[in-house]
Amino acid sequence: MATSRTGTAKYKAWRTRTLHAAQQQGITHCPCKANCTHHAGRRCNVWLDYVVSRRPNSAEPDHIVPHALGGRETRDNGAVLCRRCNQSVGDKTTNRQRRTKQTVPTIRFGRAT
């Protein structure tokens, strides 16, 4: 907990830069197309709140190349996602990694809606 990656100055600077870039690109809705549990099989497309954080639709930065695969807090490795999508990144990372090697069963644990 004390070593949280998201608490570092480096992360915060990267977060600010990534969100700023996304706003400049005119990204107003979550572009996530991953297999997140809350929008499986569809685009997320929720309106992104760049002002208020910690809301389900708050804009948050995502690592394009996951940290687990060597992705860093660089200008090229940030993409915006809504908070709900960002919070399922752990799952997605595992999913992405597995997908390149073998077929992943689509049945997942998680709250059904």
Ligand SMILES: [Zn+2]
């Ligand atoms: Zn989303």
Ligand SMILES: [Zn+2]
């Ligand atoms: Zn998503």
